[in-house]
Amino acid sequence: MKITVCIGSSCYLKGSKSVIKELQRLLEENNLQNQVELCGAFCMGRCTEGVCVTVGENLFSLRPDNTQDFFESEIQKNFL
Numbered sequence: 066m067k068i069t070v071c072i073g074s075s076c077y078l079k080g081s082k083s084v085i086k087e088l089q090r091l092l093e094e095n096n097l098q099n100q101v102e103l104c105g106a107f108c109m110g111r112c113t114e115g116v117c118v119t120v121g122e123n124l125f126s127l128r129p130d131n132t133q134d135f136f137e138s139e140i141q142k143n144f145l
């Protein structure tokens with residue numbers, strides 16, 4: 066499984082660095098760092114929806130403060 070976080074300038078300004086840090090923390094805490102690949106990507110063309118994050122074909126609009134909810138509902142459920 067792969068999570069791609071946009072690090073283009075608009076998403077960066079909206080906190081993509083914090084989103085990545087938070088995802089790294091959550092992956093480590095749940096021992097999923099070997100099963101989930103975390104990648105960065107440049108502008109995904111949806112700047113108004115940033116921080117843009119994709120999982121497979123699905124695009125999510127995250128903020129640092131809703132990253133944990135995203136993780137619990139979209140990532141963790143695949144490994145329960």
Ligand code: FES
Nearest residue numbers: 071073076109111
């Ligand atoms: S900078 Fe993230 S979608 Fe454009």
